Amino acid sequence: MPQIQVTPLGAGQDVGRSCILVSIGGKNVMLDCGMHMGYNDDRRFPDFSYITQNSRLTEFLDCVIISHFHLDHCGALPYMSEMVGFDGPIYMTHPTKAICPILLEDYRKITVDKKGETNFFTSQMIKDCMKKVVAVNLLQTVQVDDELEIKAYYAGHVLGAAMFQIKVGLESVVYTGDYNMTPDRHLGAAWIDKCRPDILISESTYATTIRDSKRCRERDFLKKVHETVERGGKVLIPVFALGRAQELCILLETFWDRMNLKAPIYFSTGLTEKANHYYKLFITWTNQKIRKTFVQRNMFEFKHIKAFDRSYADNPGPMVVFATPGMLHAGQSLHIFKKWAGNEKNMVIMPGYCVQGTVGHKILSGQKKLEMEGRQTLEVKMQVEYMSFSAHADAKGIMQLIRMAEPRSVLLVHGEAKKMEFLKQKIEQEFNINCFMPANGETATTVTNPSVPVDIALSLLKREAALGPLPDPKKPRTMHGTLIMKDNQSLRLVAPEQALKELGLSEHQLRFTCRVQVQNPQSEQDTLNTIYSHLKSVLKEHSIQHLPDGTVMVESILIKVSAAAEEPSTKILLVSWSYQDEELGGYLCTLLRKGLPQSTG
Amino acid sequence: MEEDALKEDELDDWLIESIKLYSDLHVFELQETTQVIEWTGEKSICVAGSKSGSRNEILELALPQRLYSKQNQGLCPERDFKVVHGGFSDRPISCLKHIRGTRILVSSGPPDSSLQLWQIGADDSDVIKPLHCIHNKEHTKKWSRIATSASGSPCVLHGSEVKDIQVTDLESKKAIYSLDTDNADSVSSLELLSKDEFLLCSGRGHLWLVDMRQPGSLATPCTVLPQGEGLHWCMGIRNRLSESDAASSRVARLSSSGHVLVTDMRDARSPLCQAKLNLSCESSDYNIMTVTWAPAFDDCLAVSGFNGKVHIYNTKSWIPAFTEEEPLFIHKGHAIAEGPDDWRSAVVTTHVWHPWKPRTLLSAATNGSLHVWDWIDQKMES
Numbered sequence: 001m002p003q004i005q006v007t008p009l010g011a012g013q014d015v016g017r018s019c020i021l022v023s024i025g026g027k028n029v030m031l032d033c034g035m036h037m038g039y040n041d042d043r044r045f046p047d048f049s050y051i052t053q054n055s056r057l058t059e060f061l062d063c064v065i066i067s068h069f070h071l072d073h074c075g076a077l078p079y080m081s082e083m084v085g086f087d088g089p090i091y092m093t094h095p096t097k098a099i100c101p102i103l104l105e106d107y108r109k110i111t112v113d114k115k116g117e118t119n120f121f122t123s124q125m126i127k128d129c130m131k132k133v134v135a136v137n138l139l140q141t142v143q144v145d146d147e148l149e150i151k152a153y154y155a156g157h158v159l160g161a162a163m164f165q166i167k168v169g170l171e172s173v174v175y176t177g178d179y180n181m182t183p184d185r186h187l188g189a190a191w192i193d194k195c196r197p198d199i200l201i202s203e204s205t206y207a208t209t210i211r212d213s214k215r216c217r218e219r220d221f222l223k224k225v226h227e228t229v230e231r232g233g234k235v236l237i238p239v240f241a242l243g244r245a246q247e248l249c250i251l252l253e254t255f256w257d258r259m260n261l262k263a264p265i266y267f268s269t270g271l272t273e274k275a276n277h278y279y280k281l282f283i284t285w286t287n288q289k290i291r292k293t294f295v296q297r298n299m300f301e302f303k304h305i306k307a308f309d310r311s312y313a314d315n316p317g318p319m320v321v322f323a324t325p326g327m328l329h330a331g332q333s334l335h336i337f338k339k340w341a342g343n344e345k346n347m348v349i350m351p352g353y354c355v356q357g358t359v360g361h362k363i364l365s366g367q368k369k370l371e372m373e374g375r376q377t378l379e380v381k382m383q384v385e386y387m388s389f390s391a392h393a394d395a396k397g398i399m400q401l402i403r404m405a406e407p408r409s410v411l412l413v414h415g416e417a418k419k420m421e422f423l424k425q426k427i428e429q430e431f432n433i434n435c436f437m438p439a440n441g442e443t444a445t446t447v448t449n450p451s452v453p454v455d456i457a458l459s460l461l462k463r464e465a466a467l468g469p470l471p472d473p474k475k476p477r478t479m480h481g482t483l484i485m486k487d488n489q490s491l492r493l494v495a496p497e498q499a500l501k502e503l504g505l506s507e508h509q510l511r512f513t514c515r516v517q518v519q520n521p522q523s524e525q526d527t528l529n530t531i532y533s534h535l536k537s538v539l540k541e542h543s544i545q546h547l548p549d550g551t552v553m554v555e556s557i558l559i560k561v562s563a564a565a566e567e568p569s570t571k572i573l574l575v576s577w578s579y580q581d582e583e584l585g586g587y588l589c590t591l592l593r594k595g596l597p598q599s600t601g
Numbered sequence: 602m603e604e605d606a607l608k609e610d611e612l613d614d615w616l617i618e619s620i621k622l623y624s625d626l627h628v629f630e631l632q633e634t635t636q637v638i639e640w641t642g643e644k645s646i647c648v649a650g651s652k653s654g655s656r657n658e659i660l661e662l663a664l665p666q667r668l669y670s671k672q673n674q675g676l677c678p679e680r681d682f683k684v685v686h687g688g689f690s691d692r693p694i695s696c697l698k699h700i701r702g703t704r705i706l707v708s709s710g711p712p713d714s715s716l717q718l719w720q721i722g723a724d725d726s727d728v729i730k731p732l733h734c735i736h737n738k739e740h741t742k743k744w745s746r747i748a749t750s751a752s753g754s755p756c757v758l759h760g761s762e763v764k765d766i767q768v769t770d771l772e773s774k775k776a777i778y779s780l781d782t783d784n785a786d787s788v789s790s791l792e793l794l795s796k797d798e799f800l801l802c803s804g805r806g807h808l809w810l811v812d813m814r815q816p817g818s819l820a821t822p823c824t825v826l827p828q829g830e831g832l833h834w835c836m837g838i839r840n841r842l843s844e845s846d847a848a849s850s851r852v853a854r855l856s857s858s859g860h861v862l863v864t865d866m867r868d869a870r871s872p873l874c875q876a877k878l879n880l881s882c883e884s885s886d887y888n889i890m891t892v893t894w895a896p897a898f899d900d901c902l903a904v905s906g907f908n909g910k911v912h913i914y915n916t917k918s919w920i921p922a923f924t925e926e927e928p929l930f931i932h933k934g935h936a937i938a939e940g941p942d943d944w945r946s947a948v949v950t951t952h953v954w955h956p957w958k959p960r961t962l963l964s965a966a967t968n969g970s971l972h973v974w975d976w977i978d979q980k981m982e983s
Binding site for chain 1: 612617626629630631632656665673677679680681682683684685688725727728729
């Protein structure tokens with residue numbers, strides 16, 4: 001039976017990273033290759049030993065697909081391609097290709113330089129990995145090889161995020177990655193057509209979450225900034241080069257006038273060039289509104305946001321500063337943090353996850369006293385705020401997506417099956433489809449029932465059409481034809497005569513003959529007449545003819561009478577039919593064996 | 602597209618305005634409108650669908666960390682509800698109560714007065730399983746009001762008309778008390794004060810304090826009401842202090858014309874204070890009128906069910922005479938919430954207070970919105 005197998009790689013129930021293997025139509029595809037940010041050792045990488053114990057992955061995988069640039073989806077990519085080994089194609093959208101290496105490099109720096117880790121990929125590995133990347137456009141069908149094709153759909157969530165359809169013949173799978181069904185200030189909502197995949201793969205956590213609106217998160221950010229600035233304090237926002245920084249700048253810029261904020265807003269220089277680059281990508285990927293508002297702008301020029309200079313950190317009075325790097329582990333953001341930490345009027349807003357060991361992680365854990373270089377202690381009196389701005393789909397969103405794509409079944413990863421019975425029932429009852437929930441490391445197998453398309457010869461179609469009304473999908477009708485499969489490619493249904501001609505075969509006819517003995521004193525001729533009358537009275541629906549050459553024909557079945565040589569009152573009836581009339585022929589034999597009615601004269 | 606742009610602008614205006622009005626605001630969108638929000642623990646609530654003619658969901662939602670952490674709230678980035686348990690109901694759910702100390706829920710809804718019992722998370726699964734039904738001694742076509750005990754004894758007080766009010770023991774499934782009367786007025790609100798006493802408010806606004814230890818028929822109602830035919834009334838009880846203090850409860854009764862009467866049960870002959878609220882019922886469904894007392898903010902009342910807003914009043918300054926009173930705060934969010942096109946006509950279906958955060962409420966409306974908001978007391982700020 002044709003089947004599709006899906007295995008989420010990873011141990012236990014941990015959610016932190018995405019890496020899913022799909023086997024479809026004889027092809028093996030890896031969906032995402034994420035890093036688990038919570039671990040400091042090899043557990044942060046997916047366990048590739050499931051695929052192969054010792055060798056490279058190239059021969060086992062046909063391709064790798066990366067949905068978007070978040071590290072829990074692409075963080076392990078250089079490790080996989082350069083340290084474990086994969087030389088095949090890696091597919092992702094253009095913005096993802098542009099942004100991924102920057103984030104990977106930033107992350108590498110923190111892990112290796114700051115924490116002195118050794119089993120980690122190098123800068124060169126990141127570069128080598130990106131050389132294997134093939135960028136794809138939205139809604140463009142990409143042929144990976146003769147049989148495997150993929151297509152990217154807009155997912156919202158972050159710049160460049162896509163949902164992917166993987167298709168082999170008529171079997172297909174859609175992987176959602178991270179997506180969002182509600183448009184926000186910068187990005188539109190995810191969209192997919194009624195592609196009816198065999199399986200729709202998504203995150204189980206979405207289905208069990210009811211999300212607070214993006215506006216409320218933004219409100220919280222604006223309120224905290226406003227309050228701090230009003231009391232004369234300074235706000236530090238450590239950011240990575242790309243992504244959140246631009247989003248928050250747009251937010252502050254949009255509301256600055258309305259909120260009547262007077263304090264200056266600064267953006268550290270390291271961010272500006274990369275931001276321009278980001279912006280160019282942004283325009284094609286973002287929604288209508290942003291395009292209208294920002295297409296006139298000359299890249300990253302805001303009315304209220306200016307470039308930062310180191311010396312400004314010592315200026316009195318309120319201000320807001322966006323500075324890199326994002327986890328306060330080094331550089332400008334840490335420098336500013338040290339200056340401002342001692343004043344309780346100030347605030348630091350962390351817009352994302354911080355890795356263990358960084359100052360960011362420590363203050364988010366509530367630490368108030370930090371040990372700095374040279375045994376110096378820093379007392380943290382400034383207010384610490386941890387905010388989450390990620391736009392993810394939720395319970396309502398996943399139902400909407402299922403309604404859009406109309407999959408034959410749904411598969412949810414990273415959930416505990418026992419804790420998801422309700423969800424399973426909900427999806428199964430609402431859409432009348434199966435819902436699977438494999439544990440990490442466990443394989444879920446779906447049996448598919450793909451239709452096999454066959455070309456039918458016009459003459460055969462016409463013949464069938466002439467037989468009566470066209471068949472109804474609810475009432476299929478059997479038909480006769482010959483299926484020709486050539487070169488393992490095309491399948492054609494043709495009339496038998498045509499098939500014989502094409503194949504250069506001659507037709508064989510099969511005829512059966514049966515001898516029936518009956519007792520009848522009449523002459524041969526009279527016996528034949530008796531048979532004729534008898535059959536005519538019994539088989540009213542069939543055509544029965546008495547031919548001049550001395551045979552009775554029932555449909556196309558021939559009956560001849562001859563007297564037995566030794567006993568003239570024993571008559572031997574020869575009943576002959578071609579195999580198409582097998583049923584009637586057999587019936588006639590049985591009927592005649594019962595004997596003939598005695599004639600009365 | 603134009604309309605979308607206008608709506609976006611209006612939502613942004615509300616966003617800016619809300620910065621000064623709320624210290625915290627969360628806006629959620631449920632798949633189905635709920636008429637109930639019931640606390641099932643310090644960190645969880647239950648909501649349920651109220652659609653007739655189709656399957657409804659009962660969901661137990663875990664509060665986001667931000668809403669229950671007592672310190673370092675700033676370090677909690679989690680703002681979302683998590684669906685921890687769910688179940689299906691064939692009938693719409695108009696009333697849902699949790700039996701304290703257990704994992705049992707009791708619900709009621711059209712088309713009749715029977716009650717349904719549910720088990721949350723049996724066998725360590727995430728399913729809310731239906732258990733069995735309880736029927737009133739007289740089966741009616743109106744859905745029953747339900748009251749559960751604060752002390753967690755496994756019994757439930759219920760009724761759809763005054764004459765069919767009874768207390769049923771959940772273990773034996775038998776009625777252990779029933780009211781002796783032939784008063785067929787509809788029941789609007791019920792509250793079990795202790796294992797022996799309960800308060801009953803009829804749709805016509807009559808209020809009774811019933812002592813189950815004293816047999817005999819129903820006494821005359823406690824207070825006399827200003828007349829107005831066709832009005833519907835409901836009640837809200839100020840938090841029960843202790844079992845022995847049952848009779849010292851303070852009761853607020855709300856009419857569909859915006860009249861509020863506050864009665865102290867120690868002297869129920871005349872109202873403690875009353876007020877005329879500037880509210881008119883825009884909705885035709887009297888059943889969603891709700892009046893509640895704040896558990897952690899003395900003398901504070903919340904009123905909803907008239908329109909898309911929730912009104913907060915401070916009754917401290919109210920007087921016995923019938924006077925117009927202005928609200929302390931109005932939550933307008935539901936009528937502006939991001940929802941389907943008919944968001945302007947959204948009506949608040951229910952609201953509850955947070956058990957210990959003084960100014961935090963949870964409210965739901967007919968457009969599927971669910972809000973959690975912590976309003977700023979402007980009088981205190983200035």
